[in-house]
Amino acid sequence: MLKGIAASSGVVVAKAYKLEQPTINVVRRSADVEKEIANFKAALVKTQRDIEIIKTKAIGKLTDDELAIFDAHIMVTQDPEFTGQMEEMIRNESINADFACQEVSNMFINMFETMDDPYFRERAADIKDVSYRLQCHILGLIIPDLSLINEEVIIVANDLTPSDTAQLNKAFTKGFATQIGGRTSHSAIMARSLEIPAVVGINGLLKSVNHGDMLVLDAIDGFVMVNPEAQDLEHYRNKAKNFAELKASLKIMKDAESITLDAHKVELVGNIGTPNDVEGVLSNGGEGVGLYRTEFLYMDATALPTEEDQYEAYKTVLEKMGKRPVVVRTLDIGGDKVLSYLPFPHEMNPFLGYRAIRLCLDRPDIFKTQARALLRASVYGHLCIMFPMIATLGEFRAAKQFILDTDKELRAEGIAVSDDYEIGMMVEIPASAILADQFAKEADFFSIGTNDLVQYSMAADRMSEKVAYLYQPLNPSLLRLIKMTIDGAHSQGKWCGMCGEMAGDELAAPVLLGLGLDEFSMSASSILQTRKMIRSLKYKDMKIMAEKALKLSTMEEVVELVKASI
Ligand code: PEP
Ligand code: MG
Numbered sequence: 001m002l003k004g005i006a007a008s009s010g011v012v013v014a015k016a017y018k019l020e021q022p023t024i025n026v027v028r029r030s031a032d033v034e035k036e037i038a039n040f041k042a043a044l045v046k047t048q049r050d051i052e053i054i055k056t057k058a059i060g061k062l063t064d065d066e067l068a069i070f071d072a073h074i075m076v077t078q079d080p081e082f083t084g085q086m087e088e089m090i091r092n093e094s095i096n097a098d099f100a101c102q103e104v105s106n107m108f109i110n111m112f113e114t115m116d117d118p119y120f121r122e123r124a125a126d127i128k129d130v131s132y133r134l135q136c137h138i139l140g141l142i143i144p145d146l147s148l149i150n151e152e153v154i155i156v157a158n159d160l161t162p163s164d165t166a167q168l169n170k171a172f173t174k175g176f177a178t179q180i181g182g183r184t185s186h187s188a189i190m191a192r193s194l195e196i197p198a199v200v201g202i203n204g205l206l207k208s209v210n211h212g213d214m215l216v217l218d219a220i221d222g223f224v225m226v227n228p229e230a231q232d233l234e235h236y237r238n239k240a241k242n243f244a245e246l247k248a249s250l251k252i253m254k255d256a257e258s259i260t261l262d263a264h265k266v267e268l269v270g271n272i273g274t275p276n277d278v279e280g281v282l283s284n285g286g287e288g289v290g291l292y293r294t295e296f297l298y299m300d301a302t303a304l305p306t307e308e309d310q311y312e313a314y315k316t317v318l319e320k321m322g323k324r325p326v327v328v329r330t331l332d333i334g335g336d337k338v339l340s341y342l343p344f345p346h347e348m349n350p351f352l353g354y355r356a357i358r359l360c361l362d363r364p365d366i367f368k369t370q371a372r373a374l375l376r377a378s379v380y381g382h383l384c385i386m387f388p389m390i391a392t393l394g395e396f397r398a399a400k401q402f403i404l405d406t407d408k409e410l411r412a413e414g415i416a417v418s419d420d421y422e423i424g425m426m427v428e429i430p431a432s433a434i435l436a437d438q439f440a441k442e443a444d445f446f447s448i449g450t451n452d453l454v455q456y457s458m459a460a461d462r463m464s465e466k467v468a469y470l471y472q473p474l475n476p477s478l479l480r481l482i483k484m485t486i487d488g489a490h491s492q493g494k495w496c497g498m499c500g501e502m503a504g505d506e507l508a509a510p511v512l513l514g515l516g517l518d519e520f521s522m523s524a525s526s527i528l529q530t531r532k533m534i535r536s537l538k539y540k541d542m543k544i545m546a547e548k549a550l551k552l553s554t555m556e557e558v559v560e561l562v563k564a565s566i
Pocket of ligand 1 (some may be wrong): 453
């Protein structure tokens with residue numbers, strides 16, 4: 001049994017699909033020619049079929065130029081100069097197919113790489129790709145590719161990138177397990193919005209699991225069991241069934257109000273990463289979107305998304321949400337989220353470096369495209385623009401002014417812009433929590449980003465499972481920062497939400513309610529459970545409990561107090 005961190009609730013039993021690139025070790029040996037040729041030809045067919053499937057799945061997601069790369073790969077596999085020479089070498093020298101493949105490929109790669117014309121130099125990369133795939137098939141090694149999965153599996157990986165997660169087909173991906181990461185790493189967050197059970201931060205996972213092993217993934221108690229005994233299988237299949245039944249029973253909360261027993265109303269809204277996630281928010285009774293992480297638009301692309309691409313995405317979300325508020329966060333890139341096509345400076349501490357609003361204020365060209373797209377889309381619903389990682393009032397003022405200038409520019413061009421969008425900020429740096437009363441004079445709203453606020457308050461990397469014990473949102477120190485932020489907003493008649501993972505935590509919600517939080521934004525899959533809890537509590541009691549919690553000294557004491565109060 002391998003322990004990890006339960007990141008997205010559920011229990012599943014399925015085979016492991018290991019997302020790990022195989023390493024190839026090729027040595028020359030003499031071999032049975034006919035057998036090698038047959039293996040080689042079969043591998044060639046499989047290679048061609050893979051490329052065709054990957055290309056078909058990519059249609060609509062990639063540009064025509066990018067799709068053309070797959071055609072180039074298919075052409076390589078059909079080129080008699082290339083594959084013909086391999087066959088010849090196997091026959092003439094009676095050697096193994098993988099070795100012949102490597103020899104011939106290297107010859108072409110060297111030839112192309114030394115050419116002056118950049119077009120031909122790029123062909124070397126095509127040959128490398130095709131030859132790697134071909135060699136893997138010859139050797140019977142599986143090259144993992146999420147778009148090729150066609151049976152129910154649990155994905156096992158070191159980590160999953162947002163674009164990996166975006167490719168997951170929910171019909172086949174029953175769950176996933178990763179070696180690194182914590183509850184607030186981005187793979188965990190995506191798992192929750194896709195409602196796929198996930199356990200992350202499992203030490204030694206890749207060493208202990210083989211492709212095809214039978215796995216139990218228990219993302220309630222946070223572990224993975226490898227090749228379980230029959231009675232364990234039975235036990236966990238039942239646990240999975242009970243979990244599914246519990247989930248179904250919560251559906252009656254979908255249209256209920258988010259209101260306490262003594263009639264205090266709050267808003268329960270969803271966090272999304274892509275326009276597709278809106279469906280999950282609506283089907284789980286979300287009253288709005290409290291955080292749209294727009295960086296996924298940038299991370300799933302091979303170049304900066306255009307104004308038109310962005311406008312379409314924002315418009316879709318706003319239209320689907322109707323009159324409900326939609327908080328769109330401007331680009332929050334950097335830290336653990338980098339872009340292949342945008343070089344970042346090398347820094348010792350990227351989480352403390354050039355990222356988010358710092359980058360946007362430094363790159364008005366990038367920020368302008370997003371500001372224009374957002375404001376153009378503003379007429380389709382209730383837009384709230386939110387800046388990430390604000391540390392000083394100077395930054396907030398500059399970002400707000402940038403939006404207001406863009407607004408003027410668009411109107412001068414005769415383009416319609418809404419008159420009542422809001423401009424707010426995330427509070428995820430302790431400095432802005434402490435100075436919240438001042439920020440509230442100029443911001444329309446706050447949303448507390450506890451994933452980062454905890455990381456920066458505790459000086460504990462949110463990606464590191466070694467210091468995961470310091471992820472303590474219920475530590476009284478954090479509760480005091482949260483209280484300052486909420487009180488700061490209310491002192492100026494502004495609203496305060498929370499979009500960090502803490503907002504959907506069953507033990508945290510009662511305290512946050514008592515502290516006066518107005519809006520709770522969470523993974524869609526947590527909304528119904530939280531609504532049920534809110535409806536069972538008295539605001540008056542939770543206020544008294546929260547006051548007490550602020551005076552305690554450890555997270556453990558707070559947890560005990562909450563458990564005794566709900
Ligand atoms: C946060 O920091 O709490 C937050 C919501 O933003 P992200 O997780 O995207 O950094
Ligand atoms: Mg953050």
